[in-house]
Amino acid sequence: MKKLALIGAITFSIFSMSLAQEGPGQAISEQDWELYQEGINPGEVFAEETGGALFEKPMGPKNISCASCHTKNGEVEERVATAAAYYPKYDKDAKRIINLEQRIQICQSKYQGVKPFPLKSKENTALTTYLFYLAAGTKINVDTKSPEAKKAYDYGVYLFRLKRGKRYLSCQVCHEFAAGKVLRMQWLKPLGFEYNGIKGTTAADHWPAFRMTKNKVQTLQQRFQGCQKQAGQKKLPLGSPEMVALELYVKSLSNGAELKTPGLRR
Amino acid sequence: MARTALVKIKPRRYKVGDIVTVASIIMHPMHTGLQKDKKTGKVIPAQYIQKIEVFYGDEKVTWMDVFPSVSANPYIAFNLKITKAAPLKIIWTENDGTKTEKTIQIKPKG
Amino acid sequence: MNRRNFLKVAGIATSVITVSPVLLKEQNSAKAQQQKRSYQEALKEITGGSPVKSSDKVKLIAPAIAENGAVVPVKITVNHPMEKDNYVKAIHILAKDNFEPRTLSAYLTPANGKAFISTRIRLAKTMDVVAIAELSDGTFLKAEKPVKVTIGGCG
Numbered sequence: 001m002k003k004l005a006l007i008g009a010i011t012f013s014i015f016s017m018s019l020a021q022e023g024p025g026q027a028i029s030e031q032d033w034e035l036y037q038e039g040i041n042p043g044e045v046f047a048e049e050t051g052g053a054l055f056e057k058p059m060g061p062k063n064i065s066c067a068s069c070h071t072k073n074g075e076v077e078e079r080v081a082t083a084a085a086y087y088p089k090y091d092k093d094a095k096r097i098i099n100l101e102q103r104i105q106i107c108q109s110k111y112q113g114v115k116p117f118p119l120k121s122k123e124n125t126a127l128t129t130y131l132f133y134l135a136a137g138t139k140i141n142v143d144t145k146s147p148e149a150k151k152a153y154d155y156g157v158y159l160f161r162l163k164r165g166k167r168y169l170s171c172q173v174c175h176e177f178a179a180g181k182v183l184r185m186q187w188l189k190p191l192g193f194e195y196n197g198i199k200g201t202t203a204a205d206h207w208p209a210f211r212m213t214k215n216k217v218q219t220l221q222q223r224f225q226g227c228q229k230q231a232g233q234k235k236l237p238l239g240s241p242e243m244v245a246l247e248l249y250v251k252s253l254s255n256g257a258e259l260k261t262p263g264l265r266r
Numbered sequence: 267m268a269r270t271a272l273v274k275i276k277p278r279r280y281k282v283g284d285i286v287t288v289a290s291i292i293m294h295p296m297h298t299g300l301q302k303d304k305k306t307g308k309v310i311p312a313q314y315i316q317k318i319e320v321f322y323g324d325e326k327v328t329w330m331d332v333f334p335s336v337s338a339n340p341y342i343a344f345n346l347k348i349t350k351a352a353p354l355k356i357i358w359t360e361n362d363g364t365k366t367e368k369t370i371q372i373k374p375k376g
Numbered sequence: 377m378n379r380r381n382f383l384k385v386a387g388i389a390t391s392v393i394t395v396s397p398v399l400l401k402e403q404n405s406a407k408a409q410q411q412k413r414s415y416q417e418a419l420k421e422i423t424g425g426s427p428v429k430s431s432d433k434v435k436l437i438a439p440a441i442a443e444n445g446a447v448v449p450v451k452i453t454v455n456h457p458m459e460k461d462n463y464v465k466a467i468h469i470l471a472k473d474n475f476e477p478r479t480l481s482a483y484l485t486p487a488n489g490k491a492f493i494s495t496r497i498r499l500a501k502t503m504d505v506v507a508i509a510e511l512s513d514g515t516f517l518k519a520e521k522p523v524k525v526t527i528g529g530c531g
Contacts, residue, residue, distance in 0.1 A: 026441075027441060028439060028441045028442070028443050029439075029440065029441070032439035032440060032441065032443075033439075033443065035437065035438075035439055035449040035451070036439075036443060036447070036449055038449070038494070039289060039291075039341050039343060039449065039494065039496070040272060040274065040289055040290075040291040040341050042291065042293065042338075042339040042341075045270055045272055045291060045293055045339075046293075049270045049293075050270075184526070184527075185441065185524075185526045212337075212443070212444050212446050212447040213444045213446050215295065215338050215339070215446070266443045266444045285489035285490050287492075289494075298475070300475060322487060325487065327485050327487035327488065328482065328483065328484055328485065328487075328488060329482075329483050330480060330481060330482045330483065331478075331480070331481040331483075332480055333476055333478045333479050333480065334476065335471060335474050335475070335476060335478075335479045335497055335498045335499075336479055336480055336495060336496070336497055336498070337446060337447045337448070337495075337496040337497055337498050338446070338447075340495070340496075341494075341495060341496050342480070342482075342493070342494070342495045343492075343493070343494040343495070344482065344484070344488060344492060344493055344494075345488045345489050345490040345491075345492045346487065346488060346489060347458075347486075347487060347488065347489030349487075
């Protein structure tokens with residue numbers, strides 16, 4: 001039995017090494033990727049039209065909209081228009097670290113008096129995308145120093161490096177150890193500015209993004225779930241302390257980068 | 267069903283004689299009629315943009331035959347020579363006859 | 377082996393043989409590989425049988441490796457005047473191995489100023505993309521480019 005396991009392990013490692021090939025010409029070039037960035041991003045239309053409409057929609061017993069409280073002189077107030085750059089962070093109402101999607105839920109239940117849109121709903125995603133769209137150009141600045149934030153940050157690092165699931169992979173395996181290689185015609189890249197000399201994608205600066213293969217906008221945590229599923233891991237629930245910790249860690253890797261949201265991704 | 271459509275002119279400022287780029291997008295799933303709904307197993311009926319017409323003032327300046335192999339949320343850009351201040355109207359017609367219209371004003375500077 | 381064990385093994389074997397949803401998805405996209413009509417038929421509908429000449433006046437820009445098959449950006453410019461009696465009448469974009477090879481046909485007029493079209497098309501798999509410029513004098517010019525498409529990546 002042990003011999004079989006050993007052969008299995010060796011076969012697997014040879015197999016996985018052959019999958020991750022290095023070299024240009026194996027995945028989309030920088031130049032060709034620019035072609036995707038020209039033109040209108042459906043994510044922007046989703047943000048403006050769907051998200052914007054929900055932002056203005058009066059709801060609940062008081063019949064108020066997000067705009068009722070958060071716009072001054074026809075413009076969304078600065079604090080809310082740039083909020084996306086600072087989440088996940090500690091929230092006084094929730095008494096824990098939460099992300100923007102969850103803050104929207106708290107606003108809905110506490111101030112509008114309605115049952116909030118679920119985290120996986122199109123509505124919550126639309127509102128989140130709208131806020132990220134308004135915040136485009138703002139530099140990401142996620143707190144990692146205060147006691148609560150530091151705890152979440154450390155937990156996020158732990159989860160990022162934790163190997164689990166049927167393929168025994170961690171986020172770190174693809175996004176640090178194998179960074180710079182090509183897997184199934186896609187570049188594997190670090191999620192921050194760089195790692196070991198390999199240029200990263202500063203992932204958090206372009207999520208939420210419109211995903212071409214899913215034909216819809218996804219938030220960063222929703223994207224994490226997609227990654228987890230593909231890596232053979234059980235999906236972590238949206239809004240769970242684990243996902244928020246991961247989001248905080250991954251977003252902090254892009255601290256200083258300007259938000260370019262909504263993004264356009266495969 | 268009202269489809270969201272956007273029309274943008276690049277560059278934003280232009281004058282008579284310039285050739286600008288008109289960028290358009292309409293939010294539409296472009297169902298080819300070849301795919302099955304994963305949950306019900308039934309074929310999703312074909313529903314796609316079939317024709318696009320562009321009017322600059324009263325003149326039809328560009329028109330297109332669109333097939334279902336154009337990506338969802340069809341994005342199409344073309345050039346336009348600015349000759350006058352006039353409305354630019356785009357009409358998207360679907361295979362079942364549904365129409366969506368969007369008009370923007372062409373306002374040359376100077 | 378007694379009957380109980382045999383049924384157990386048979387049961388496991390059957391469940392393993394059951395087609396997984398992933399495979400079914402592949403079959404759905406494999407369907408796209410059969411064609412409603414051939415590229416030649418689609419081409420004939422456009423040209424009526426007239427000859428089509430390759431020309432570097434037709435500039436077809438598309439990625440060498442597409443990021444995904446659902447959205448492939450394609451840009452075509454035709455280096456030809458757009459005057460009253462001498463202009464590019466239409467730009468046709470074809471995807472040779474798609475179920476329906478025609479994707480978009482844009483009919484232009486001198487009011488466009490330049491013969492240019494930019495759009496995003498779906499490609500069922502790796503194939504050639506063809507841009508055909510139809511001139512007002514009835515001539516057809518073309519440019520072709522292979523585009524690599526793969527399901528690729530992690531989801």
